[in-house]
Amino acid sequence: MKIFVLSMLRSTDRRDAVRKLMAEHDLAFEFIDGVDGKEGSHPLLKKFKPSKFLIRHGRPSKPGEGGCYASHYLAWEKCVELDEPIVVLEDDFILRDCIHDVLAQVESLMPRYPFIRLEDNGPRLQKTVFERDGFELVKFLKIPQRTTCYAVSPRAAKAFLKSSDEFVYPVDVFLRHQNLHRVPLFGLSPRPVAPVDPTDENSEIGNRHAGKAPAWSKLTKLLFKVKNLFLNILTNIYHEIRGY
Structure with missing residues (x-):
């Protein structure tokens, strides 16, 4: 499987760290030049809707x-x-020595399981799909946050693209709302990847909670949260019927 690392051109220190780490683990990869939201000129940023984001995310x-x-x-x-x-x-990750064994497993699983998360996630509402040879595949019933590392199939990628006419959530929250894209999300253990800084202190995004939200947005956030919770339950039932 090809490996792609999202990284902005200006992030030279991060890119150097990625090259060194991937070389240490004998992994071939390519950079995808990330979109700098602060610079604001990329065509895809026209899809980003801050007002709708505020209404949905509070x-x-x-x-x-x-x-x-x-x-x-x-x-x-x-x-x-x-x-x-x-x-x-x-481009801010740590690799563990199990990476090659995990990638070999992932490649064999992708025809059946369209999205497999490969990073730490902590305790989550999930069910075990199977265990074999020291590996455990789980189906997430409550999706973890973060998008540090995952494997994605063309079928899942097409569904994500189709459901992204507008960017109205953080990307990890979009993925968590399976009702928006209908893709079942799985995780594989042992987990070969961890974020460098799980607290987000060094994130390119910055402090997500620095701005003050209007009081009414708490109500709209609650309404969307209840709606998505209900629809996610229905989506999980749909996946169960389909055998996931």
């Missing part, structure tokens, strides 16, 4: 969140263009 958006979503959008386009599963990484 806080002001950061320009970097639009860039992050657009960068993953480019990765999904690459997956569809190649017509084969790929691995997507953000």
